[in-house]
Amino acid sequence: MMDDEGDRLAARRSVGDCPRCGATIDETAVIIEYEVSDRKTAYAECPACEDVVSPR
Numbered sequence: 001m002m003d004d005e006g007d008r009l010a011a012r013r014s015v016g017d018c019p020r021c022g023a024t025i026d027e028t029a030v031i032i033e034y035e036v037s038d039r040k041t042a043y044a045e046c047p048a049c050e051d052v053v054s055p056r
């Protein structure tokens with residue numbers, strides 16, 4: 001994906017790293033986010049390997 005929104009770079013926050021390839025995943029890639037007990041869990045599409053992963 002190309003950089004189509006200039007202000008997205010400044011606004012985005014990291015939600016973690018891809019457990020498969022180690023790429024940083026930012027919140028714009030998050031598909032779903034939920035809490036289990038007091039832990040926040042998310043599923044996101046990794047920008048590098050294009051897999052749906054749980055960032056950590």
Ligand SMILES: [Zn+2]
Pocket residue numbers: 018019020021022023046047048049050051
């Ligand atoms: Zn990945």
